[in-house]
Amino acid sequence: METIEQVLESKNIRVTAMRMLIYKFLVEKEVAVTLSDIENAFVKADRTTLYRTIKTFEEKVIVHQIDDGTGITKYALCEEGCNCDIKNDLHLHFHCNNCNETICLTEHKIPQIKVPDGFVSENVNLVVKGICDKCSG
Amino acid sequence: METIEQVLESKNIRVTAMRMLIYKFLVEKEVAVTLSDIENAFVKADRTTLYRTIKTFEEKVIVHQIDDGTGITKYALCEEGCNCDIKNDLHLHFHCNNCNETICLTEHKIPQIKVPDGFVSENVNLVVKGICDKCSG
DNA sequence: TAACAAATGCACTTCCATTGCACTTACTAT
DNA sequence: ATAGTAAGTGCAATGGAAGTGCATTTGTTA
Numbered sequence: 001m002e003t004i005e006q007v008l009e010s011k012n013i014r015v016t017a018m019r020m021l022i023y024k025f026l027v028e029k030e031v032a033v034t035l036s037d038i039e040n041a042f043v044k045a046d047r048t049t050l051y052r053t054i055k056t057f058e059e060k061v062i063v064h065q066i067d068d069g070t071g072i073t074k075y076a077l078c079e080e081g082c083n084c085d086i087k088n089d090l091h092l093h094f095h096c097n098n099c100n101e102t103i104c105l106t107e108h109k110i111p112q113i114k115v116p117d118g119f120v121s122e123n124v125n126l127v128v129k130g131i132c133d134k135c136s137g
Numbered sequence: 138m139e140t141i142e143q144v145l146e147s148k149n150i151r152v153t154a155m156r157m158l159i160y161k162f163l164v165e166k167e168v169a170v171t172l173s174d175i176e177n178a179f180v181k182a183d184r185t186t187l188y189r190t191i192k193t194f195e196e197k198v199i200v201h202q203i204d205d206g207t208g209i210t211k212y213a214l215c216e217e218g219c220n221c222d223i224k225n226d227l228h229l230h231f232h233c234n235n236c237n238e239t240i241c242l243t244e245h246k247i248p249q250i251k252v253p254d255g256f257v258s259e260n261v262n263l264v265v266k267g268i269c270d271k272c273s274g
Numbered sequence: 275t276a277a278c279a280a281a282t283g284c285a286c287t288t289c290c291a292t293t294g295c296a297c298t299t300a301c302t303a304t
Numbered sequence: 305a306t307a308g309t310a311a312g313t314g315c316a317a318t319g320g321a322a323g324t325g326c327a328t329t330t331g332t333t334a
Contacts, residue, residue: 119267123267
């Protein structure tokens with residue numbers, strides 16, 4: 001089991017207290033979070049720091065951005081060996097219309113989508129909306 | 138060939154000069170447009186009017202909203218007999234990373250997506266990103 | 275044509291995303 | 305160890321898009 005420090009270092013991210021806390025927060029959360037979620041969890045920290053931290057994590061492919069159609073971008077941890085930036089290796093996301101939470105369905109790969117001649121598909125964003133397991137139970 | 142008036146009337150939308158112009162604009166554009174696009178095309182009209190007009194069109198299922206991941210909602214005309222509000226009848230959208238335009242691929246239906254047990258799929262947002270036919274040529 | 279309903283225009287407000295700059299903290303090379 | 309540099313953090317402010325309240329105008333109907 002890697003420590004948080006090791007995770008950050010292996011991705012060439014400088015280790016700071018703030019970054020470790022935010023990483024820990026993301027690990028504990030099982031759903032995608034908004035910047036506001038992080039803000040509420042760390043009221044003592046500045047919004048900008050949180051914003052830039054998440055941007056750094058994004059660049060270094062520790063988290064990926066999710067656009068679930070709520071208009072607010074969310075973030076979630078990448079899986080081990082996640083290739084968020086490589087086409088056709090993206091998983092889909094599920095957005096619950098009831099609890100408003102968004103989760104990664106990492107085991108569900110996106111099917112190949114055919115596009116017309118002349119179009120080149122580079123990547124695919126797929127969000128399924130409905131009722132999640134917790135809300136439908 | 139229906140006139141614009143007839144189209145609007147058939148959808149129970151009051152015919153006004155502004156609405157006819159905006160409808161005409163949407164017909165002529167072959168890609169999804171943002172509110173700003175409409176704004177730039179009708180500088181003399183007020184933003185609110187354009188905003189509410191498009192909202193009216195949306196309610197009456199003349200246009201549908203597209204979330205292509207740019208963060209700005211776009212709008213495009215619905216096809217004849219479009220069932221934008223009915224699940225599983227949605228077409229997919231293609232967003233060009235080069236020219237930044239988004240088009241409807243109406244003939245391409247979204248494949249059935251399997252979700253885990255306990256999850257209920259209500260609808261699906263699928264955006265393919267890449268290079269469009271104009272830009273790849 | 276009077277009366278009512280809907281459409282339009284103006285002025286705000288809110289919310290999220292983003293940036294500039296000053297200050298502080300952490301790494302690096304002597 | 306320590307000075308110097310690069311990166312991280314905090315504060316303040318900006319910008320863009322979305323949305324709302326209210327007064328005015330336009331259109332429909334009795």
